[in-house]
Amino acid sequence: MNDSAVIAAPPTDRVLDLFQGIRLTPTQRRIAHSLVQNAASAAYLSAAEVAELAKVSQPSVTRFAMALGYDGYPALRRRLREIAAAGHGRTDPEQPVGNEMQRAVRAEAQNLNTLAEQLTDRDAVTTAGTLLADSRPLVVLGLRAAAPLAAYFAYFAAKVHPDVRVLDSGGSLLTDRLEQARTAGASAVLAIVLPRYPREVLDALAEARAIGMSVVVITDSAVSPAAEHAHIVLPAAVGAQLVFDLHTAPMAMSMVLLQAVCDAAPADAQRRLEEFEQSAARRQLFVG
Known part of the structure; x- marks a missing residue:
């Protein structure tokens, strides 16, 4: 895990926002879940890699992107890259990187803050x-x-x-x-x-x-x-x-x-x- 993913707010929530209010099929839910679980790297995966990650077919990934309102997976990936770039640009100078245990606990604090919101x-x-x-x-x-x-x-x-x-x-x-x-x-x-x-x-x-x-x-x-x-x-x-x-x-x-x-x-x-x-x-x- 790189330090910027810890200092910057993780993009998970903003990736999840892409699916809010949209009725997804079970297959599309698997794709969405894979993107959420791999939010930090999802923007750099090809359609074939996403399909492999979610254990679905490559055409299913294309249909998933279109269900979200994009022309195809490349357009969705561009949006994911925008989300990733925005996340890496937001830092908290008061929160030091620390060791892996400190980072894990700070991430839990963020999870609790998200829950509170x-x-x-x-x-x-x-x-x-x-x-x-x-x-x-x-x-x-x-x-x-x-x-x-x-x-x-x-x-x-x-x-x-x-x-x-x-x-x-x-x-x-x-x-x-x-x-x-x-x-x-x-x-x-x-x-x-x-x-x-x-x-x-x-x-x-x-x-x-x-x-x-x-x-x-x-x-x-x-x-x-x-x-x-x-x-x-x-x-x-x-x-x-x-x-x-x-x-x-x-x-x-x-x-x-x-x-x-x-x-x-x-x-x-x-x-x-x-x-x-x-x-x-x-x-x-x-x-x-």
């Missing part, structure tokens, strides 16, 4: 909170890297929701457990879907929709593969500067969403919290 419009989070608050039981799905975040959300959600079910393992039983939750009355599922996007979780989201559940997804990008299966997408960027991804923004988004769940039924949430505190005091669960 995104939450200026709270409609999506508010609607998602209401859907999840009304679901009995509430299903929380997260596999592989997302499993700890699903457990984290579910741990706190259980303090304000009477029935939270965590689905954190794949296999044939995953669909069984989804169907059982639906039969028990579940109307919504929260899925946390992070790179590298387990195929099992995407199949589970398709199944959830097929059986009539509302799907809320926390994922790293509005053009993530999970977005295709979601009714509401809550994007929160993932840090990719270290050997393993950092999930600071998705964790923050999960807690923001839980706040929206509480806000959707404040009296019930407060009552359940008070009952928990009384129980915790009686059992002397905590020392401080």
Whole structure:
């Protein structure tokens, strides 16, 4: 990673802006996601290289560019180069380059700033909170890297929701457990879907929709593969500067969403919290 990509604001958001408000096919979503994930180098890739990156055909890349309103991929690439040039021209003299660990943490701070700006419009989070608050039981799905975040959300959600079910393992039983939750009355599922996007979780989201559940997804990008299966997408960027991804923004988004769940039924949430505190005091669960 070069230093200018750290000092300058990354072009990811401006690349993502190219796709806002445009209905993309699943194939086009893969192309868009590849461009977002490789925003720093996308401007210098040929149509064939983009096709290879997204695992699609070269004509699909051309059709994708035309769907965005460009004459073809060369015109889109010129726009990507303009975005890259603008990004490299914007520096922050107060933010030193530092070592790779410092750069990774600063990038996470930027991800949180982006999330804060995104939450200026709270409609999506508010609607998602209401859907999840009304679901009995509430299903929380997260596999592989997302499993700890699903457990984290579910741990706190259980303090304000009477029935939270965590689905954190794949296999044939995953669909069984989804169907059982639906039969028990579940109307919504929260899925946390992070790179590298387990195929099992995407199949589970398709199944959830097929059986009539509302799907809320926390994922790293509005053009993530999970977005295709979601009714509401809550994007929160993932840090990719270290050997393993950092999930600071998705964790923050999960807690923001839980706040929206509480806000959707404040009296019930407060009552359940008070009952928990009384129980915790009686059992002397905590020392401080």
